[in-house]
Amino acid sequence: LCKEFPVESGVFGKRFSKKSVHAVNDVSFDIYEGETFGLVGESGCGKSTTGRCIMHLTRPTSGTVLFEGKDVSKMSKKELKEMRRHMQFIFQDPYASLNPRMTIGEIVSEPLIIHNVMPDAKEREKYVRELLDVVGLNPEHINRYPHEFSGGQRQRVGIARAFALKPKLIICDEPVSALDVSIQAQVLNLLNDLQKEYGTAYLFIAHDLSVVQHISDNIGVMYLGNMMEYADWKALYDRPYHPYTQSLLSAVPVPDPDVQATRKRIVLAGDPPSPIDAPSGCCFHTRCPMACEKCSRERPELREVEPGHFCACHFAAPNPIKESSIEL
């Protein structure tokens, strides 16, 4: 999947060149029924754009999105509407994503009305009350407005809305980033329970690895629109090959203080470069502690370093976090 956005750059108001941002650059992965694919990276790395391309809210520049084997870009309007019924979104900001003028009952019923499921109002209300109960809200509060709820409760409303049509895939775009840490765990547990119950697949987008580790079956790490590493969660945590994954993982706290003491923190210099002028060769070379001359020249291919474990680095080697801990 590739997605480019045109940008016009110029000096003193005079346009002189047309460039494009490669928001998503050759990214490919599978999401399986009832499983979670965690997509991780700093802001602006193309995670949300990937999610929007999957939903066909934005058209990819090239590449295909297959939903149950069907090319989303070749679907008719009718097929797209039907597909959207099976794909829902949960957004980062529970404050902004709920209409303040609608009661939570109206918010959760909306997808049912749009897709003309359960046309009988009484039956619909009964179902919405059940849904509110399932996500841990009081069904008696069905006529209250979003501002009467806390952030965590509002995210539960967003989850109830996403589950109303029993979708096959939910794109969770940083659903807990705006919440307090104590509330984050509750919302993640709820998502986990609902997945077990309904067999829903998740694309779970997050900016750090600590959030996705308990919920993901497979994890992809993105940087400046590129997939740097991708593996099942256990392999990624035990044997990270890519220096970028290694640095992200070194920032994840470990509950055992003895293990934590042996972990070397890898701090990256600077911020990610602008995607408009993405670095040549390996796009991570300006911040990589292992970069050498070849890295600025040649873009590393995403290659299979272990069965099912892919990494885009010329010098991919497993586990330096643990190796460096031996030195200590």
Ligand code: SF4
């Ligand atoms: Fe670092 Fe070079 Fe590997 Fe890129 S290819 S991650 S710059 S060592």
Ligand code: MG
């Ligand atoms: Mg985003």
